[in-house]
Each structure stands twice: as structure tokens, then as C-alpha cells.
Amino acid sequence: xxxxxxxxxxxxxxxxxxPVLGVNSVFFWASSVLIDGDHxxxxxxxxxxxxxxxxxxxxxxxxxxxxGQRQNFLGLNIMHTVEALLLVYGLSALTGxxxxxxxxxxxxxxxxxxxxxxxxxxxxxxxxxxxxxxxIRWRRMKRQGLQPELPYTSxxxxxxxxxxGQVGExxxxx
Numbered sequence: 743x744x745x746x747x748x749x750x751x752x753x754x755x756x757x758x759x760x761p762v763l764g765v766n767s768v769f770f771w772a773s774s775v776l777i778d779g780d781h782x783x784x785x786x787x788x789x790x791x792x793x794x795x796x797x798x799x800x801x802x803x804x805x806x807x808x809x810g811q812r813q814n815f816l817g818l819n820i821m822h823t824v825e826a827l828l829l830v831y832g833l834s835a836l837t838g839x840x841x842x843x844x845x846x847x848x849x850x851x852x853x854x855x856x857x858x859x860x861x862x863x864x865x866x867x868x869x870x871x872x873x874x875x876x877x878i879r880w881r882r883m884k885r886q887g888l889q890p891e892l893p894y895t896s897x898x899x900x901x902x903x904x905x906x907g908q909v910g911e912x913x914x915x916x
Contacts, residue, residue: 743859766844773848780821788894805897810868814888817869818876
């Protein structure tokens with residue numbers, strides 16, 4: 743799902759929540775959009791911190807999504823996990839801060855929209871919703887002879903034309 747859609751749908755939902763959340767609805771909106779920052783972190787991790795381009799991050803994830811039907815694909819977006827939600831929930835419960843509760847609800851809204859989007863496209867189970875689930879499924883895929891790292895490395899190789907997607911100094915132009 744593209745950032746524009748999340749920005750717009752989160753903005754509409756936040757506007758509707760103004761009577762309940764007041765000014766804190768801005769935290770709902772911001773978290774419903776900024777939760778996707780983990781896609782950038784994933785890109786940095788996969789390219790071993792060799793390329794910081796936001797444009798290429800979008801290209802990388804777009805290519806992965808287009809080819810995400812393959813049996814050996816498994817994605818993890820750390821802020822889209824049960825563990826991240828539990829952390830934010832725990833902090834909001836401990837503090838009682840309304841703005842932090844709005845952040846939690848914004849994250850949940852975003853994830854609901856993502857789950858619907860992935861389900862409609864037949865890709866619901868291509869993203870792990872827990873770090874523990876990811877580790878278990880990744881290991882199981884490896885035992886079955888699949889290469890779950892291959893979609894990532896081949897995408898980087900396609901983008902940069904180098905083995906394992908290793909980016910050279912001259913490749914850092916935006």
C-alpha cells in the first residue's frame with residue numbers, strides 16, 4: 743500500500759476522531775503514517791547500510807511486493823508486529839497518556855488497513871505479524887530447502903547490479 747493512501751486514510755480517520763481525541767488525533771494520524779518507517783529500516787538492514795535513498799527504498803519494497811507471491815517470500819516489518827503493539831500498549835497503560843493511546847490506535851488502524859489490503863491480494867501470510875513467528879517460519883522455510891533471503895538479495899542485485907546487492911560508493915547518488 744502506498745504512503746499517499748495511508749496519509750489520506752489516516753487523516754480522514756483522525757479527523758473523525760477529533761470529537762473523542764481532540765488535539766491528540768494528530769498523534770493518531772502521525773502514527774498511522776509513520777509506522778511505515780520500519781520499511782526504511784528494513785531496506786537499510788537488507789542493503790547493509792550502504793544506501794540511504796528513500797526513493798530506492800520505495801523501489802525496493804515495490805519490487806518485493808510485485809514478486810511477493812513466491813513460496814520463499816517472508817516479510818517482517820518490526821513496527822507492524824504484536825511485540826511493537828504490546829510495547830506501545832504497555833507504555834500507554836502505565837502512563838495513562840491519551841496521546842500515547844492515540845498512537846496505539848493509529849498503529850492498529852494502519853495495520854487493519856494493511857491486513858485488508860494484503861488479504862484482498864492473497865498475500866496475507868507473506869508478512870509475519872510477530873518477531874517470534876518470523877523466526878519460526880524463517881527456520882522452517884530453510885529446513886524445507888527454500889531460500890527466504892533470496893527475494894531480498896535478488897532485488898538488491900537487480901537494483902544495483904552487484905552481488906548480494908552490495909552498494910558501492912558511486913551508487914549513493916539520489
